[in-house]
Amino acid sequence: MEDKNSEAINQLNKRKTLRKSIKQIYFEYCSNTSIHGIQYFGERRPSIEKLFWLCVFLASIYCCSNLIHCVYVKWNETPVIVSFSEKSTPVWSIPFPAITICSETKRVPREGFSYGKFLQDLQEHVETRRHFQAKNLSRVELEELRTLLHICNPQLIKQGTPNLSSDLIDYFSVLERIQPEFNRYFYFCKWFSHFGECDELFTRTYTNEGICFTFNGLNATDLYREDTVQHQRTVSHNTSKYNIILKRPFKWSLQNGFSLDSGIKTYPARVLGAGSRAGFFIALQSFRQEVDYACRGPIQGFKVSLHSPDDVPQVSNQFVRIPMGKEVVIAVKPNMITTSSGIAEYPPQRRQCFLENERRLRFFKVYTQSNCVLECLTNLTLAKCGCVKFSMPRTLEMPICAENKIFCYDRAEDILLMREFRQGLKEFPLNYLGTTECNCLPACTSLVYNTEISHGNFDLEDMLKATADTSFYEDFPGSQMSRLSVYFKEHQFITSKRSELYGITDFLANCGGIFGLFMGFSILSLVELLYHISLRLWSNMRHLTPS
Known part of the structure; x- marks a missing residue:
């Protein structure tokens, strides 16, 4: 007790x-x-x-x-802020823009069969639902007209257009067969103060506009993965065998720039300064008798797209017109964004960009936002239509859309834009990232070429009359000459830089300051x-x- x-x-x-x-x-x-x-x-x-x-x-x-x-x-x-760099950057430290030129003349008109008449008969067939018969057309002619349906003006192709033949078409081969002669349309070029033939500077490029020609772009073997049709065709056909730029060693990347031992003549090419003397010049030629207004409409001449060398050209989306009988001068102002090493520790969704080799693309070796969107469009087209357009990046096992799928793949681009808009709009109030299904954030290091464009009349005919020169039009009857000049406007430019706005040290310092101020x-x-x-x-x- x-x-x-x-x-x-x-x-x-x-x-x-x-x-x-x-x-x-x-x-x-x-x-x-x-x-x-x-x-x-x-x-x-x-x-x-x-x-x-x-x-x-x-x-x-x-x-x-x-x-x-x-x-x-x-x-x-x-966590990331984009600010101006402390120092200016010389233009010789970046590549000259890639220039992709597409002629609006896709095929020289011939007697016997007309694309305009063919398209009219096809549209009447769709409206009346009659059986379509390709009258008086050989197999080769039908192949050419079926190919033109994809590149002339796909927006005119109506829903319900039938497949005109069960025969498969090698669209690349048909386009190479019907394209106008290169040296007649690309008359002469000037680069590094040297006048010469354009075939040593340009490479054939397959785009949604058909066959175009690109100056200073990356070779398809450096841009596409080995299992793509574009890579394999470049190797088998050796399409760049005459290009003097592509024969140089590849010592450049967008994130790291040119290597120190690159020298003056680089791949991709660069210039030594600003002004028209240091730029690129080309004389382009069209012919009145070779214009097919039924194919490309009332505006003839050339389309020109300026883009980064590691971008696949999307000429239909962004281009400059080079009309017949005009001179166009393009002064280029680069807009480059670089990246500090400190933001690599953040995930892409927080820093809002992808570092080099961080986002792997199925068809491309090089990540850019433009290439990513093109790949996303290809995947969507394959899912919606069961096939892809011949110009899209693809592998051998992916089916190519025939004429009965033109309406489908043309609509796929509108569907992609609407889908990305709706997903971004839906997530934006709750999620500042606005992440969409394509997941095509910008590259952390990017290069865009802004342009200032001026133009004037190019009166070659009046000049030749004044000099009593009659031989030119005897050799080139119906010629309509155009001229294009591209150069950097200034010797230096101010780059932008992605860097940390708040690191963990800054965050703790700010919190400590607030705690000290109030308590x-x-x-x-x-x-x-x-x-x-x-x-x-x-x-x-x-x-x-x-x-």
Whole structure:
């Protein structure tokens, strides 16, 4: 009985000792802490004063919490800022823009069969639902007309257009057979102050406009993966065998630039300065008697697209017109965004861009936003139509759309735009990233060529009359000459740079500043609190416990 009473007394003494120790620690902490306002809670003052300081302390905590939340949101949602670089960049440190030129003359008109009449008969067939018969057309002629349906004006092809033949077509071979002679249309070029034939500067490119020709673009073997048709055709047909630029060693990437031992003559090519003398010049030629208005409509001449060398040209989407009998001058102003090493630690969705080799494309070796969108369009077209357009990146096992699928693949691009818009709009209020199904964020290092365009009349006929030169039109009857000049406008340009807006160090420093401003709180204040509720409490209890 006495043992039980003794144990109860000991437990009671321990509770009293603990309460006394906690009370002592509380008053010691209030009188010694560095946190502002706490000392007033430990003083023997009227309750109204303690209530006042309690309200002030809680208001301070509320304001401090709100500001820290704002800092966290900014650090979490916008960790990367794009700002101007401290130094200007010379134009010789970047490649000259790739120039893709497409003639609006897709096939020289011939007697015997007309594309306009063929298209009219086909549209009447779709409207009346009659059986279509290709009258008086050979197999070769039908192949050519079926090919032209894909490149002349696909928007005119109506839904319900039938497949005109079960024979498969090698569209690339047909286009090569019917295209106008290159040296007649690309009359002569000037590059590095050297006048010469254009075939040593241009490479054949297969686009949604048909066969075009590209100056200073990457070779298909450096751009496409090995299992794509574009890569294999370039190797088998050796389409770049005359190009003097593509024979040079490849020592450039968009992220790292040219290697230090590249020299003057590089691949892709670069210029030594600004101005028309250091730029590119080409004389283009069209012929009145070879224009087919039924194919390309009332605007004839050439389409020109300026793009980064590692981009696949999308001439139908972004182009400059070179009309017949005109001179067009394009002054180029580069817009380049580089990347600091500090943002690599952030995931792509936070930094809003992909680093080199971070996003692998199925058909391309090089990631750019343009190439990614083209690949996404190809995948969507294959899913919607069961086939892809002949010009899209593809492998051998992917079926090519015939004329009965032209309406489908033409609509696929509109479907892609609408889908990306709706997904981005739906997610944007809740998710600042606006991530869509294509996942085609910009490349962290990107290069865009902005242009200033001027043009004027190119009166070759009047000039030849003034000089009494009649031989030119004897050799080239019906010629309509055009001229194109492309050059950098300035010797240097200011690049933009992606860098950290808030790193973890900046975030902690901002939080520490806010804590210090509102409460006088620091890391040592936290250590001080932990010390009083652990080590100091235990030490006081030892001294207060009766032996």
